[in-house]
Amino acid sequence: MNVGFDLVNNKLIIRIDGDIDHHTCEEIRSKIDNEIMKRNPKSIIFDMKNVNFMDSSGIGVIIGRYKLIMTSGGIAAMVNVKPQIKRVYEICGLKKIIPVYENEKQALESI
Amino acid sequence: MRIDNEMKLEFMSKSQNESFARSVVAAFIAQLDPTIDELADVKTAVSEAVTNAIIHGYECQNGSIIIISRILDKTVEIEIKDCGKGIEDIELARQPLYTSKPELERSGMGFTVMETFMDEVEVESQSGVGTTVRMKKTFKSI
Numbered sequence: 089m090n091v092g093f094d095l096v097n098n099k100l101i102i103r104i105d106g107d108i109d110h111h112t113c114e115e116i117r118s119k120i121d122n123e124i125m126k127r128n129p130k131s132i133i134f135d136m137k138n139v140n141f142m143d144s145s146g147i148g149v150i151i152g153r154y155k156l157i158m159t160s161g162g163i164a165a166m167v168n169v170k171p172q173i174k175r176v177y178e179i180c181g182l183k184k185i186i187p188v189y190e191n192e193k194q195a196l197e198s199i
Numbered sequence: 200m201r202i203d204n205e206m207k208l209e210f211m212s213k214s215q216n217e218s219f220a221r222s223v224v225a226a227f228i229a230q231l232d233p234t235i236d237e238l239a240d241v242k243t244a245v246s247e248a249v250t251n252a253i254i255h256g257y258e259c260q261n262g263s264i265i266i267i268s269r270i271l272d273k274t275v276e277i278e279i280k281d282c283g284k285g286i287e288d289i290e291l292a293r294q295p296l297y298t299s300k301p302e303l304e305r306s307g308m309g310f311t312v313m314e315t316f317m318d319e320v321e322v323e324s325q326s327g328v329g330t331t332v333r334m335k336k337t338f339k340s341i
Contacts, residue, residue, distance in 0.1 A: 109250065110254065117304070144306045144307075145305070149304070171235075172239035179308065180308045
């Protein structure tokens, strides 16, 4: 499971590449947490462009990282979200706490 | 109602089989020509049920998971069965946000996702015997 990172204006862009399910979520979680510890970003942006599938295990990972960044006063956002992921995300009520933007540029300008 | 087609799949309760299981079911139901959204709904529901069997049914120990899927006209029936520890309180387990394993950072939304994405979800479980989740969805496409 490849997870790429870019730090832009102290905002950490997290590029997940592949399906997010119970099998992959542990590795994704530890990679993101290591990077957050190392770089201490103000906010995080999940780039979902290369995620074609996510179930509720992925929701657990996203809420967990959201809580982590909240403790230091930051916020989390998501970009490039595909319809299947958007549906899971909406059912689980993430819409209220993690804003979704069309693309990275918009997210970087808004958060 | 007449069964038009049926398949049975048995695999070990390993997390790497989650994507295998949902892909097999998706390939089986492709013959009904579902829309991309309908296919994604079924894949997500199967992933949730299989994950529950692995994490909760077998508590990540080795066991066997059986999936039986039937096609009846435009409807797909999917049965996901484990012989794990069973669910003590099914009603509680089906509550949104309820998780028996909060330490694992689970969202507690598995059953809610299944119920939202499928037309019917039935859970049968007995402590120490196992759990069977039966789901149905009728495709609107064609």
